[in-house]
Amino acid sequence: MRVLVTGGAGYIGSHTVLQLLAAGHDVLIADDFSNAKPAVIDRLEELSGQSIKVHRVDLTDEAATAAIFAAEDIDAVIHFAGFKAVGESVSEPLKYYRNNLDTAFSVLRAMDARGVRKFVFSSSATVYGENPVLQRTEDMPTSANNPYGWTKVMIEQVLRDLAVADDSWRIALLRYFNPVGAHASGRIGEDPNGLPNNLMPFVAQVAVGRREKLSVFGDDYDTVDGTGVRDYIHVEDLAAGHIAALDRLGETADALSVWNLGSGEPVSVLQLVAAFERASGRTIPYEVVARRPGDLAANWADPSKANRELGWHAGRGIDDMCADVWRWQSQNPNGYPDA
């Protein structure tokens, strides 16, 4: 199929582009490069041995988005494009609601007009909000406690209503847990702008000497060692889940499907730090500080629905994730080159 990958120059998007190409799909990328560097495209072409068509575009611009669908023959869309920093969304809600909702509306309206019906949406476990059942299943109610999370909840609702209105759509809501890791080559990986919000890239930057020490946000949670517990999933397993979901959309009679993409393995902050020290041979200095507002103590996936219905499993463990992140970070201490 010819697949448009919005946000395809981003962390998860770039890894998914490689796997789409390896699976024999044609791929084109639409990205505004607000949170990705052009060097990513060079690396993707190097790794795939193929030239990749890229539209540098602001997808909140409905006319520009429609023009891409008029010019290109597109069979399916995987929609990653969107802002994703929880803290920033709290301080700049209008920026987040406008960008994340309008990009989704532009793409969906362009698809609707052209009769393109296969849509894979990059959703997040954040939509489970606070739920006393820590292992998340797809039937749980959704909510959020920050604007970023609300954009995911809202777009999921738009997609549900669209599927009810027109059952010719084939929509997959993929709820990611905590994506980490990097391509085994070390040539692509996570490269956050500025100070990393997320644990793994921060730990990697401490290991490579870019940061002095890790701040552990609380060790008084009711967990195995008091630190926060999450479900880390290797980005390569996550990318494979997108290929499996796309294939499933060609077979299912359901207009909308929901799948958790997680490992199902709960891992604490200190367990991840220990795994990273094993993988890198470096000591990760850390200081326990106050809890981060909005953080949950623990959550992880029940991935059995995706395992069963997609024939997909997240096979890589935390040691693989840390080894692959270390290879990326040690080979690219400052991330991608600017030029």
Ligand code: WQD
């Ligand atoms: C993991 C654990 C922190 C940084 C976020 C988004 C979520 C999704 C994934 C997009 C927690 C602790 C972290 C640090 C720390 N993103 N931590 N020191 O918060 O589970 O999820 O990223 O979809 O929407 O909310 O991931 O990596 O920020 O935190 O102690 O410097 O590490 O308290 O327990 P999180 P995270």
